[in-house]
Amino acid sequence: MGSLESLNPATGEPIGTVETIEPAAVQAAVDEIAEVQPFWAELAPADRGRYLERAAEILAGDVEEVARLLSSEQGKPITEAYTMEVVPTVDGLRWVAAEGPGILADRPVKMGGGLFTGKRVAHRLEPLGVVAIIAPWNYPWSIPFGETAIALMAGNGVVLKPSELTPLLGERIRVAFEKAGVPEGLVRVAQGGGEVGRAVVESSVRKVFFTGSVATGYAVGAACAERMKGAVLELGGKDPAIVCADAELDNAVAGIAWAGFANAGQTCSGIERVYVVADVAEPFLAGIRAAAERLAVGDPGSWDTEVGPMISEAQAAIVTELVDDAVAAGAERLCGGPVDRPGSPGSWIAPTVLAGVTHEMRIMREEVFGPVLPVVVVEDEEEALALANDSEFGLGASVWTRDRHKGERMARRLGSGMVWINDHAYTHAAIQTAWGGTGDSGLGRSHSRFGFYECCEVKTVSWSSPRARDFWWYPYDETLGRAVRAATGLLYGGAGPRIKVLREGGGSLLRTGARTLRGGR
Ligand code: NAD
Secondary structure, three states, X not given: OOEEEEEOOOOOOEEEEEEOOOHHHHHHHHHHHHHHHHHHHHOOHHHHHHHHHXXXXXXXXXXXXXXXXXXXXXXXXXXXXXXXXXXXHHHHHHHHHHHHHHHHOOEEEOOOOOOOOOOEEEEEEEEXXXXXXXXXXXXXXXXXXXXXXXXXXXXXEEEEEOOOOOHHHHHHHHHHHHHOOOOOOOEEEOOOOHHHHHHHHHOOOOEEXXXXXXXXXXXXXXXXXXXXXEEEEEOOOOEEEEEOOOOOHHHHHHHHHHHHHHHHHOOOOOEEEEEEEHHHHHHHHHHHHHHHHHOXXXXXXXXXXXXXXXXXXHHHHHHHHHHHHHHHOOOEEEEEEEEOOOOOOOOEEEEEEEEOOOOOOHXXXXXXXXXXXXXXXXXXXXXXXXXXXXXXXXXXXXXXXXXHHHHHHHHHHOOOOEEEEOOOOHHHHOOOOOEOOEEOOEEOOEOHHHHHHHOEEEEEEEEOOOOOOOOOOOOOOHHHHHHHHHHHHHHHOOHHHHHHHHHHHHHHHHHHHHHHHHOOO
């Protein structure tokens, strides 16, 4: 067993240490969770919900402490720690607890009056067992917290592998559930780097909920497929925003600035491409530049700070490389770029707006994951849609227009998992809505009823009368053949042929009916 030190990205100071797990010890930890999980699964969903309601109440009282930890371990402004992560998880717990029992309830299946008359069938959602949640550093609280809440509500045990950059928050998630009385050992945290993540995937967990980079996502998906287990993959993004000529411009500027620069742009569904229609390009560019220049970059612990440090020097270097590449290829930097904050060893990038960007530049194709908005001026909405869809990613997209019908028409044509009209990305905080992408942005969905389904095995349970035998059982003979032919005409044919059918096959039908009731030949 080793240890992992957590550093504050703004100050570089250590803020805590956790024990790591050896990859070879991961299976034993999963086995221990598997011993506790069946007892949890025995509880009725409504009873499990009571634990989650209690967790919400306790967390509501701990909000300040968790938000401070989040801001100091990850570097996001304290306001965002509240608005984008901690408070939404309190709200989310309440939704999961309230709606979970209904979503998890057995669903009777309408069998209709045809072939399967008399059968009583239901779909039952059963827990998978122990599931793995492997988390990134950028939303290190809300992503694994929401997934853990839904997995628990569905009756599973959880092994959580937090990012090695935010281990204390991972530990705090376990504590949040245990404080509410969730059995000790039902949620275990496996601390460490990629090798621990790999061991978790290769263990006997039934499913992996992975959020992270595309490259790791492919590796996790392949490892799961080899072991016949499922994976939900929430990967990178390159979200476009389309500003139509009829956009409410001030609002579009404010919303796009927020969705591009929040969390210092380190958001999977942050806006990374802006397509603005030529008619409004000039005022939009002036507006977005002014909005970017107004933002306060600084100490994430201060209420006034709007942009904190980058998570690491390496992440800042990627951003700088892509911006420099665009500028070298002819883009114009309207504002922003790396800044020095004397006495502060973190890496800081002031919100950056690029004009004169073209579709071929790397900055329009690769994930930047920094506070940068590259803006492309397009002729019209058609061109914007074509460019927006020309990407390997498909997480989110937004359309900024006053015309709701047009927005919804455009939403249908955007190839992404989520489309927001006059907003962007906010539904990650609304756990009642499905989250996930297409293409390289991943597979499956988290949150919402669809996130519940990902945490369950669907079992079809059918009741048949013990006295009646099905007509398709043996023996096969001409009587059965004629009866089936007649039944097809009667059940599915039009009114005209029915009389003919009855005349020719009525006798066989009656004999077959009697046979099914007699239970023999
Ligand atoms: P990452 O892929 O480097 O790491 C993610 C997690 O996987 C970490 O806990 C890491 O330790 C673990 N890991 C690394 N190698 C592993 C392996 N071989 N097997 C199993 N686990 C392994 O990603 P990151 O840098 O932490 O996160 C940033 C990325 O996450 C960005 O690309 C971002 O777009 C994406 N992201 C996506 C969403 C979404 O909802 N789609 C949300 C947040 C972040």
